Amino acid sequence: MDILSWFVAIPVLTVMAILFAKDLKQTRIISAIGMSAQLGLTTWLVYAYLAERAAGNAAAWLFKYDVTWFTSLNIHYTVGVDGISVAMIALTSVVIFAGVFASWRTDYLPREFFISLILLSSGVFGFFISLDLFTMFLFYEIAVIPMYLLIGIWGTGPKEYSAMKLTLMLMGGSALIMVGLLGVYFNSAPAGQQLTFNLNEIAANGIPVVAQQFFFPMLFLGFGVLGALFPFHTWSPDGHASAPTAVSMLHAGVLMKLGGYGAFRVAIYLMPEAAQDQAWIFIILTSVSVVYGAFGAVVQKDLKYINAYSSVSHCGLVLFAILMMNQTALNGAILQMISHGLMTALFFALIGMIYGRTHTRMINEMGGLMKVLPFLGVAYVIAGLASLGLPGLSGFVAEMTIFVGAYQHTDLFHRFVTIMATTSIVVTAVYILRVVGVLLFGPIRDEHHLHLTDATWWERLSTVTLITAIAAVGIFPLWLSDMINFSLRPIVERIVAAL
Amino acid sequence: MTFQDILLMRHELLLSVLMLLILIIDLMLKGESRKSLIPVSLTLFLGVVIIGFLPASEGSIFGGMYKTNGTTLLMKNILNIATLIVFLQSAAWLKKEENNQKLAEFFILILSTLIGMNLMISSGDFLMFYIGLETATIPLAALAAYTHHQTKSAEAGIKLILSSALSSGILLYGISMIYGTTGSVYFTEVAAKWSNEPLNIMAFIFFFSGMAFKISLVPFHLWTADVYEGAPVNVTSYLSVVSKGSAAFVLMTVLYTVFPAMVEHWQTVLYVIAVLTMTIGNLFALRQKNMKRFLAFSSIAQAGFILLGIIGASQLGMTTTIFFVLTYVFTNLAAFGVVSAISNETGKENMDDYNGLYQTNPKLSLLLMLALFSLAGIPPVAGFFGKFFLFASAASQSFYWLVFIAVVNATISLYYYLLPVKAIFINKNENPIPSFKSDVYTRTGLIIAALGTLLIGLLSISYEYIASLSYGLQ
Known part of the structure; x- marks a missing residue:
């Protein structure tokens, strides 16, 4: 079997192994082994990819593999990666690895939980390696549907409502995609x-071009729903708030990126003429996403809702950057996907860990947690700083690149929306710092919180993995953006040529 | 006519022989030993199914009234497999004491409808077509009323016979007008002489309405829910899978071979009816609490989807339609299999009864989930492929708005397909259906259906095989 298909095969094999597990202990050990293997394979892929490029292999897609599936319809199973998909695969591996450790103590139906979670990740991996649109769509739907069970069974709060809403809205989006x-x-x-x-x-x-004008909006909207495009973002806050920790991590961290990736790789890349014509409509919508999401986060009191609205804002920025359609902005969009994926996964992991201890997610019921939970507290501050774009962490590189790219458009419309979108940086700082201030510093509000214990080893492992990745992107951004830029160039040329 | 010619009717002849055999065996069995009729009939029918797959020659007999080719054989084999699964799933129910006296009838009635459907598929003129149709319909009414001591079942039988009599009347009226305008009942001659005069169009409309009754297309669907609910579960599954599948096959064959000259007209008709059927079937399915009624309305919506394949009016259209029916056979029989297993064991048929089923019967729960996902068109199970290809067929004729309406309906349908899933996995229940183990027949039937649901889409071989046998407008 070719190397890329292993990315789908390992999760599937892990799921099969879990079927034979007897209890939680065996289940999580198998999951951990499987996802560690996946992470190892990813490391190897990144290394092999860079080695190929260093050796001067300039082909657009590497490690290509092709099997005919349905001959009469010319449907193939075609896989291959370029710099962008390698980056997305790396993101997914890190997040799912951290997610397995973050759900180390799932005691209700653990086998079923890990099976659904890992099955979902196989869909995501399949989506990122596919070059055939049919296969890509198939994996896309595989990634979406286990969500219903994951939220419905293991979620909290109004979980049945949220699960149904999320599933229907996302499947509505995929109907447009179809x-x-x-x-x-x-x-x-x-x-x-x-x-x-x-x-x-x-x-x-x-x-x-006539066909493009009709099908571009369908594909862009369809993928946009998953990318939390205003006004189709409403599944996101409810869904993320109700989902169990690992699912929020994976969903906000990776699944929402499927939307951005698809909008860019399928909608814009294949239909650049229509994209140039209709971009303004979607730019307005994404600017609303960016600003509205940020303001939405300010007024929320539930930690998960805050982070969910913040995700709407940040993912809106991804789509916003994609629609700017120049090299810098697109580079920023990919960086933002990676950066936001890691950082939001870290956020949701930490929120889950804090919630597991305090049994509340309301910020006004907590306070001074830094004193009792120093490890989690510090990690939360790091996540917050990454989110508001502190230099040296991933968020800064991504947002900076996006706004520089957006500012390259000199006309009034683009200037205006860019400035509007930039305001979100300030608002982000407001809600992040407010939460950090109330939650971590200040007096302890609830005396029960005095006896909380700090992170366990699996929580530390999960958190440290994500923090390392965030710091790596922040400190060595050029290494990543070179990889992305190389693959972006032919795509951008094609889009610009359509102008 | 030589012996070779007669062998062309292999499927029908074998089924007739089997029918007679069962009748004779039944005469020799008394009392408790009657139950051995079940394994005997199943084994014999399995033989018939296998023989059906042996290579056969093509040709026509009775002066073109009966014709057979690769496509008709394929369709008949699909129906045979579906019937085999229905038989397997019925065994547990037939074993009950109350059915002891009328075991043979069940097999004979079903086999005779199957003969009718086979004749209908192979028909080369409207007379043979009509004979097949009636043979396929009238025994169904007896089947629906099989548990006649129950009012609902008897009512279902009456409703079915009355509505099908009406639809047959309309259909026959259509056929008479077709004869009046073209002077022939042979498919080839009708096709050659067809012109789109108003009277021809009217003849077609009558003919189509009659067929629409059989497939339960809106607005001719009203009999469906009551009949499906009243009839025994296994008869319902036969009605909604085999009977509906055969009607879809025949409608497609007739449209493609007899009415190619008015393709634009019937595409318009199918367009409107498809939109109505999908939407109204879905809207009613949303509110159903009884699993049988639920599956009945969902099958109306599915019938609407089938029209999207037929509307393709090309080789692609025929391939996707047959392929969809194939996936639908396995998927729907998996769903009905679980419902019937539970109904036989506990007598419970309501969705609320399924609450917490996963705690006690995980395998059945997973199978039902698989089947419902397949009906909803979720990958990687067969239904996804079936639906995607159907939509491709409509899209190939640039009916993008129709496809759009269909995918919106597919999303709506996902809501109600998720409701049983929610009941099984999420809802809490103090006393769920107790854990039980089905008998070997039921399990075999369920396993075949599950394997079909899982594999038919992923393995492209079945699709390619169907594609190699399909043809477009003639």
């Missing part, structure tokens, strides 16, 4: 020639 994909397929080749789902072949053939 129409869009069929439209792309039937316009993927000149009349009489073999139709195709292959991303590169479609790009080479080009889609007629």
Whole structure:
């Protein structure tokens, strides 16, 4: 089997092994082994990818592998990676690894929990390695549907409502994607020639502009729903707030990136002409996402809701950057996906850990936790600082790049929305610092909190993994952005040529 | 006519022989030994199913009234497999004391409807078509009323016979007008002489309405829910899978071979009916609390989806339709299999009764979830592929708005398919359905259905095989 297919195979094999596990202990050990193997494989992939590039291999896609699946419809199982997908795969591996350790103590139906969680991750990995739109869509839906059970069974609060809302909205989005994909397929080749789902072949053939104008909004909106595009973001706060810790981590950290990645890789890349024409509509919507999400976070009192709205704002920034359609902004968008993925996963992990101790997520019921939970407290501050864009951590690099890219557009409209979006940085600082101030510093509000114990080894492992990754992106951003830039260049050329 | 010619009717002949055999065996069995009729019939029918797959020659007999080719054989084999699964799933129910006296009837009635469907699929003119249709319909009413001591079941039988009599009347009226305008009842001659005069169009509308009754398309669906609810579970599953599947096959074959000249007209009709059927089927399914009624309305919505395949009017259209019916057979039989296993064991059929089922019966729960996900079109199970390809068929004719409406409906349907999943996995229950072990037949039936649901989509071979046998407008 080729190297990339292992990224799907390892989670599937792990799931099969879990089927034979007897209790929580065995289940989590198997999961940990499986996801460590996945992380190891990712490290190897990054290394091998860089080695290939260093050796001068300039092909757009590396490690390609192709099997015909449905001959008569020309559907293939095609995999391959470029710098962008390698980065996304690395993000996913880190988050799922941390997620397994963050749910170390799932005692209700543990086998089922880990099976759903890891199955979901196999969908995400499959999505990022696919080059065939049919396979990509298939993995996309596999990634979405276990969510219903994960939130519905192991969630908290109004979990049934949130699970149903999230599933229906995301499947509504994927309904749009399905129409869009069929439209792309039937316009993927000149009349009489073999139709195709292959991303590169479609790009080479080009889609007629008339068809683009109809199908671009469908695909962009469809993926946008998962990327929390205003006004289709409402599943996100409820869903994230009700979901169990690891699921929030994976969902906000990785799954929402599927939306951004798809919008960019499928909608904009394949239909650049329509994208140039219609970008302004979506730019307005994403600017609203960015600002509205930030203000939404300010007024929330529940830690998870704060972070969920903050995710709406940050993911809005990803889509915003994608729509700027120039090299710098797109680079920033990918960096922001990585950065936000790591940082929000860290946030949700910490919130879950704090909630597990205090049994409340309301910030006005907690205070002074730094004194009793120094490790978690420090980690929370680091996550907060990354989120508000402190230099040296990942958030700064990403947001800086995005706004520099956005500012390269000189017309009034772009200037205006860019300045609007920039205001979110200030608002972000407000809600982050407010939470840090109330939650961690100041007097202890509840005397029961005096007896809390600090992080256990698995919580530390989960947290440290994420913090290391955040710091790595922040300190060595060029290493990552070089990898991304190399793969972005041909894509940007194509988009700019459509102008 | 030579012996070789007669062998063309292999499926129908074997089924007739089997019917007679069962009748004779039944005469020789008394009292408790009657129950041995179940394994005997199943084994014999398994033989028939296997023989059906042996290579066969193509051709036509009775002056073109009966024709057979690769496609008809394929359709008949699909129906055979579906019937086999229905038989397997019925065994536990048939073993009950109350059914002891009428075991043979169950098999004979089902087999005779199957003969009717096979004749219908192979028909080369409207007379044979009509004979097949009636043979396939009338025994169904007796089947629906099988547990006739229950009012609901008897009512279901009456409702089915009355509504199908009406629809047959309409259909026959359509056929008579077709004969009146073209002077022939042979498919090939009708197709050659067809013109789109108003009277022709009217003839077609009558014909189509009659068929719409059989597939329970809106607005001809009203009989469905009551009949499905009243009939015994296994008869319901036969009605909603085999009977509906065969009607879809036949409708497609007739549209493609007899009415290619008016393709734009019937595409418009299908368009409107598809939108109505999907939407109204869904809206009613949303509120159902009884699992049988729930599956009945969901099957109405699924019938609407099938039209999206037929509307393709091409080789792709035929392939996707047959493929979808194949996935639908396994998927729906998996769902009905679980419902019937639970109903046989406990008599419970309401969705609330399923609360907390996962605690006590994890395997059945997982299978039902798999089936419901497949019906909703969630990958990687078969339903996803079936639905995606159906939509591709409609999209190939640039009916993108129709596809859009269909995917919106698919999303709505996901809501109600998730309700039983929610009941099983999430809802709490003080005293859930106790843990039980089904008999070997039921389990075999469920395993076949589950394997089909899991594998038919992922292994592209079935799709490619169907594609190699399909044809477009003729």
